[in-house]
Amino acid sequence: MKIDYMREYITLSKTLNFTDAANLLYMTQPALSRHIALTEADIGAQLFIRTKHYVELTPMGEQVLKEFQSIIEQYDVLLGRVAQFNTGFAGELRIAMQHYASDTYMPALLDLFRSNFPDVRLLLQPLEHKEMIQSLLNESVDIGLTGNADSNIYYENIRFHNISRERLYLMISDTHPFAGMDSIEISKLANEILILSKADERFMDYTINILNRHKISPRTIVADERLDVLPFLLTENKASIIVPSHLKTINRKSIRFVEISNEDLYLDMALAYKSSNNNPAIPLFIQQAEHLFVCQSI
Numbered sequence: 001m002k003i004d005y006m007r008e009y010i011t012l013s014k015t016l017n018f019t020d021a022a023n024l025l026y027m028t029q030p031a032l033s034r035h036i037a038l039t040e041a042d043i044g045a046q047l048f049i050r051t052k053h054y055v056e057l058t059p060m061g062e063q064v065l066k067e068f069q070s071i072i073e074q075y076d077v078l079l080g081r082v083a084q085f086n087t088g089f090a091g092e093l094r095i096a097m098q099h100y101a102s103d104t105y106m107p108a109l110l111d112l113f114r115s116n117f118p119d120v121r122l123l124l125q126p127l128e129h130k131e132m133i134q135s136l137l138n139e140s141v142d143i144g145l146t147g148n149a150d151s152n153i154y155y156e157n158i159r160f161h162n163i164s165r166e167r168l169y170l171m172i173s174d175t176h177p178f179a180g181m182d183s184i185e186i187s188k189l190a191n192e193i194l195i196l197s198k199a200d201e202r203f204m205d206y207t208i209n210i211l212n213r214h215k216i217s218p219r220t221i222v223a224d225e226r227l228d229v230l231p232f233l234l235t236e237n238k239a240s241i242i243v244p245s246h247l248k249t250i251n252r253k254s255i256r257f258v259e260i261s262n263e264d265l266y267l268d269m270a271l272a273y274k275s276s277n278n279n280p281a282i283p284l285f286i287q288q289a290e291h292l293f294v295c296q297s298i
Contacts, residue, residue, distance in 0.1 A: 001042050003075060005035050006068040012036060012048070013065045016055045024162070076291050080116045080284055092121040093281040096132045096144035098200075101246040101269065105145055105164070105293065113288045120281050129200040133158060136272060142279045143286075147244060148270035149206035160270040161286050163293040166244040168265045170258045173235040183259040186214050193239040194218040197230065203267070207242050210265060231255050244269075269293075 012021040012032065022029040040047050047061035057065065097106055110122060125141060132144040136158060148160045170189075172178055178188070189211075196204045211218065223233050223241070230241060231252050244267040248257050271289055273282050 001039065003072070005039050006072055008032060008035050009039055009047070010065065010068055010072065012055070013057055013061070016057075018055065024165070073291065076287055077116060080287060091279070091281060092123060093143065093279060093285060094123045094125065094141040095285075096125050096127040096135055096141040096146075098128060098132070098146055099126045100249050101145055101147075101244075102126065103249045104246040105269070105289075109285075109289055109292055112292060113285055116288065117281070117284060120284075129202055132272070136274045136277075139274060139277060142277055143271055143273045143282050146270060146272055147200065147203055148268040148272075149200070149202045157275050158272055159275050160272050161289075162268040162270045163286075163289045164269045166246060166267045166269060168260045168267060169243055169245055169248065170240050170260060171230070171234065171243045171247065171250075172240045172256050172258065173231070173238070174254050174256050175235065176238060176240065176256070178240070178258050179256045181258050183261040186210070186216060186260050186262050186265060189216050189218050189240070192218045193237055194220050195223045195230065195233055195237070195239050195241040196220055197223040197241060203244075206267075210242070214262075 008021070008025055008027075011025055012018065015021045015024065018029050018032055022032045025032065036048065043060075043064060045060045045064075046058055047064055049056050049058055106124075113120070114122070125135075127135060127141070127144065129146050132141070132146055133155060135141040136144055148162055170178065170184060178184055194211075196207060198204060210216075221233075221237060221239065223230060231250070231254060233239060234241065235254060242260070243257075245257075246269070271286055273286075
């Protein structure tokens with residue numbers, strides 16, 4: 001059985017949605033369905049129950065998921081060790097990361113990478129998106145963790161490898177009328193004062209596209225480029241800002257986060273790197289990230 005089919009099976013098992021799984025895997029839904037059918041034929045059992053309304057694992061499917069996850073884990077560790085043996089690699093990897101996203105992703109990823117590649121020196125640098133892209137292009141860093149706000153925007157020589165999908169939240173002050181709510185539809189933002197932060201211009205454009213797509217016309221102000229001023233601006237202007245879930249690590253008593261319930265609103269988090277950068281630690285780092293994060297929804 002192909003390792004790729006096992007990875008596809010794990011992805012579908014996590015999403016339980018053929019369309020979503022196919023999108024995460026960058027393949028067509030018919031191709032995914034065909035591969036799952038071949039996997040069931042190889043196993044000799046039905047692994048998924050499919051109806052028009054839902055997909056779920058059978059009891060055998062649950063067991064196969066555990067076995068596939070174990071196989072993939074062992075396989076990835078083996079590949080890493082073989083790569084390290086073949087290259088004799090004991091160099092360094094310079095990693096850039098967006099400040100507020102680092103706590104969500106980096107501790108576990110760095111621990112896993114160091115355990116498998118203890119001779120690789122990791123150098124960490126906090127950078128926001130714009131500075132990160134420039135640093136990748138001039139190769140002052142090798143790889144960066146950032147939001148892949150719009151895969152249709154093309155950066156020459158920069159590649160984005162999605163590792164996780166985050167829900168979007170409304171960040172507001174504790175005095176805002178929405179502060180007591182757990183979730184809200186984006187349509188409720190019509191006529192709201194909405195902050196569009198310049199800290200990540202790509203995400204700012206992404207937010208504007210979302211508002212346009214949903215025909216939302218809020219009153220808007222544009223914030224300073226520094227994220228640390230946002231809590232003050234939210235309170236002072238009785239405003240709100242759309243953010244990915246990793247910004248919930250901003251721990252302020254005066255701030256609340258309300259999930260935006262629309263299913264089509266999310267942000268893919270990605271590892272970005274320059275396509276011509278030949279540092280052999282880059283694919284190894286991506287491989288470890290896939291092991292931890294691919295198909296997770298945060």
